[in-house]
Each structure stands twice: as C-alpha cells, then as structure tokens.
Amino acid sequence: xxxxxxxxxxxxxxxxxxxxxxxxxxxxxxxxxxxxxxxxxxxxxxxxxxxxxxxxxxxxxxxxxxxxxxxxxxxxxxxxxxxxxxxxxxxxxxxxxxxxxxxxxxxxxxxxxxxxxxxxxxxxxxxxxxxxxxxxxxxxxxxxxxxxxxxxxxxxxxxxxxxxxxxxxxxxxxxxxxxxxxxxxxxxxxxxxxx
Amino acid sequence: xxxxxxxxxxxxxxxxxxxxxxxxxxxxxxxxxxxxxxxxxxxxxxxxxxxxxxxxxxxxxxxxxxxxxxxxxxxxxxxxxxxxxxxxxxxxxxxxxxxxxxxxxxxxxxxxxxxxxxxxxxxxxxxxxxxxxxxxxxxxxxxxxxxxxxxxxxxxxxxxxxxxxxxxxxxxxxxxxxxxxxxxxxxxxxxxxxx
DNA sequence: CGCTTAACGCAAATAATTTGTGTTAAGGTC
DNA sequence: GACCTTAACACAAATTATTTGCGTTAAGCG
Numbered sequence: 001x002x003x004x005x006x007x008x009x010x011x012x013x014x015x016x017x018x019x020x021x022x023x024x025x026x027x028x029x030x031x032x033x034x035x036x037x038x039x040x041x042x043x044x045x046x047x048x049x050x051x052x053x054x055x056x057x058x059x060x061x062x063x064x065x066x067x068x069x070x071x072x073x074x075x076x077x078x079x080x081x082x083x084x085x086x087x088x089x090x091x092x093x094x095x096x097x098x099x100x101x102x103x104x105x106x107x108x109x110x111x112x113x114x115x116x117x118x119x120x121x122x123x124x125x126x127x128x129x130x131x132x133x134x135x136x137x138x139x140x141x142x143x144x145x146x147x148x149x150x151x152x153x154x155x156x157x158x159x160x161x162x163x164x165x166x167x168x169x170x171x172x173x174x175x176x177x178x179x180x181x182x183x184x185x186x187x188x189x190x191x192x193x194x195x
Numbered sequence: 196x197x198x199x200x201x202x203x204x205x206x207x208x209x210x211x212x213x214x215x216x217x218x219x220x221x222x223x224x225x226x227x228x229x230x231x232x233x234x235x236x237x238x239x240x241x242x243x244x245x246x247x248x249x250x251x252x253x254x255x256x257x258x259x260x261x262x263x264x265x266x267x268x269x270x271x272x273x274x275x276x277x278x279x280x281x282x283x284x285x286x287x288x289x290x291x292x293x294x295x296x297x298x299x300x301x302x303x304x305x306x307x308x309x310x311x312x313x314x315x316x317x318x319x320x321x322x323x324x325x326x327x328x329x330x331x332x333x334x335x336x337x338x339x340x341x342x343x344x345x346x347x348x349x350x351x352x353x354x355x356x357x358x359x360x361x362x363x364x365x366x367x368x369x370x371x372x373x374x375x376x377x378x379x380x381x382x383x384x385x386x387x388x389x390x
Numbered sequence: 391c392g393c394t395t396a397a398c399g400c401a402a403a404t405a406a407t408t409t410g411t412g413t414t415a416a417g418g419t420c
Numbered sequence: 421g422a423c424c425t426t427a428a429c430a431c432a433a434a435t436t437a438t439t440t441g442c443g444t445t446a447a448g449c450g
Contacts, residue, residue: 034309060307108307110359111306111307112307114229116361119358119359120359120361123359123360151352152351156351156352156354157347160347160351160355163314164314164318165315166311166315180379
C-alpha cells in the first residue's frame, strides 16, 4: 500500500529533460559558455523558462547536470596491463576532460551549483573509474593504494590547480603524482588513517 | 612622461569600496548567504547598484573579493617550534576557516567568480603562509618539502573534500596528510619534477 | 478506467541587470 | 596651485531575467 509519492521519470518529463539537455549541448557548440541564458535554452528546447527554473533552479545547476550526464557514458578506463600505466592513462584522460576551457567551466558550474548531489556525482565519476583500476590491480596481485588515497594524491591536486591556479598540471607533473602515490606502497611506508 | 593610465585607488573609490565591503559583512551576519542580492548590498552601503555591477561584475565576485580581503590581515602562522607541528597547527586553522558553512560558501564564490585574479589570490593566501612555515624550518636546519608539495599534499585534498564530497576532513585525516608530506623527506624518497 | 497530483504551459508580476547620459573628483601636468 | 583628462560614480530608463499564480496535461497507481 504505497502512498502517492512518486517522482515522475517517464513520458513527458523524460522528453523535456532530453530536449533541454540537447538544447544546452547544441548551444554550447555554437555560443560561448557564459553567453548562455536560461531563456535562451528554453527557446531552443521548446520549453518554458519557468519549467527550467522550477526543475533545475538556475543556469549553473543546469549546465552542471548536463555536463555530468554527458560524462558518464564513457566506458571503463582501458586496461594497459599494469597499475602504474593504468593510472597514468586515466589521469591524462581525466586531465583532458577537465583541463580544457569547456571542462574547466563545467567544473566551476558543478561547484557553483552548490548542490550536494551534483558535486558528489562529479566526485563519484572519478572514484568509480579509480575503483575499477584498483580492483584490476588486486586481481593481478599487485599492491594498490585505496581509492581515497588516489583521489587525494591525483584528482585533488589536479582539480585544485585547474580551479585555483588556473593552469592545468603538465603531463609530467601528473605522472609524478601517480609515482608518488605508488612509491608509498613499494617502499613499505605505513599509511595513517583516513577520515 | 607617463600616459594617462591610472587606476584610481584613493579618495572616493576607496570610500565606496569600504562602504560596500562593510555592507556585505554586516548583511552576512544577519541574513543567510544566498538570500543576499546586489541591490540589497547597494542599499545598505548607500551606493548605486550599477556601481557594484560595473566594479565587481556580479554577486559571487563581490562576495569572494570581500571574503579574501577579510582573510589577509591574519598575521603569520604561530611558531610552534617544529615543522611538523607548525604545519598541523596551520592545517587545522585553515580547515576551520574554509570548512565552516560560511567558509565553504566563500570557497564556492571564489570558484564561481571565474576570475583568475580572485582564485589566485585565494591560492596565494595559503601559499604565503606555507612559505613562512617552510622558511622557518630551513632556518632551523630541518629538511622541508616545497610549498607546491604541501599544497598538493594538504591544501588540495582538503579543498577537494570540502567542495566536492561536501564533508571536511577530520583532524586526524588532516594530520595524516601532513605526516605523509613529511615522511617523504625523512625516508629519503626522491621527488619527481613539479610542473 | 478513474483518481491523484507531479510536472508543465502560459502570462502577469516582480526583481535583477544593463545601458545611456550627465556629474564628480583622482591623478597627473605644467 | 590652477588646469586638464578621464576613471569612477549617480541616476533613471530600458532591457532582461526570475518568480508566482493558476489552469491544463499526463504519469503513476490502484
């Protein structure tokens, strides 16, 4: 005896979401990111502005939602045979995605949205991919850092430099981060607790 | 024979800036952060909205500017006698500043402003303090990591967790980060290049 | 099939932002 | 210290964005 409590996901709602997402993507390939407006997206998608405001709140939230949606379909990171190269491959790919002008604007939107769900979705994308890589390493019998350690050691510094220093790390710096993460495990340095 | 190119810092401009900054601070202690508006600040400070828009661009930029200004007057981090405790003391203080609800909102504003100067000012605050600590260690003859390494190892992970995981690290996790940064230097692990 | 209501469209009302024009005064020159 | 030049500001009108009230559509469910 379930009470009426459903959030509607099918039919019209799905159509609206699809139309809006596609409109954003289309506009983004034509116009500059910060020349976009909610009314603009509304017109392009054939939806009323008020619908967008009620559903997404504001422009950064909408753009963040769209961006994260378009990021998920990517399949698992490629298996290059070793933990070290898996991580370097992934780190470089992630840098390409987030270090570009558009990717950086997207990161800003995610943060600016102020929505817990959105920011955590963003963090989870990286964590999921890292989890796959770590799992692979364990299956090979290789010692591997935890996902949290990799986030702290690679994702966080990369993201910080992009958002605050406004200059993505070089590939060399990135690889050095990976090396440092792995060195701890090959030299037997004990790890302190994670919070 | 200098061409007319001066940005005006004195007199009226300074008065306006002071009035606006104080208005923001006053409103922030009364109202919720995201109930603030530019016209609201304008009225409180006795300045026209258009002045604020022309000078700061938008609300996040203004709030970020105010927040960073109120962060600088803090004197140098306390000298606790050792690099390890200096860093832990600083890390904890920095966490207090940025991990609170208001501090987090400020970080978001800094990022959302999208202004290079603002984000780098924010990063420089941490870097300057860290530089003081590192310098002290060297004067004592202690081996110390570079400022960049400390940013990557402490500030970046802390900031990432605050902004994306929406949950500041615990003090224990923070101290563990410090320990990891320092371990590298006491165990003689070579460092790869910074980008 | 029929009920309930989430999600939407529409349009009016409100609020924010931009822009044009005139004024004030900072910073430099002689 | 009188005299420019123009950055920074005030004011108000115009534009644009956002919110809100209310009627309509159709998703989810029995």
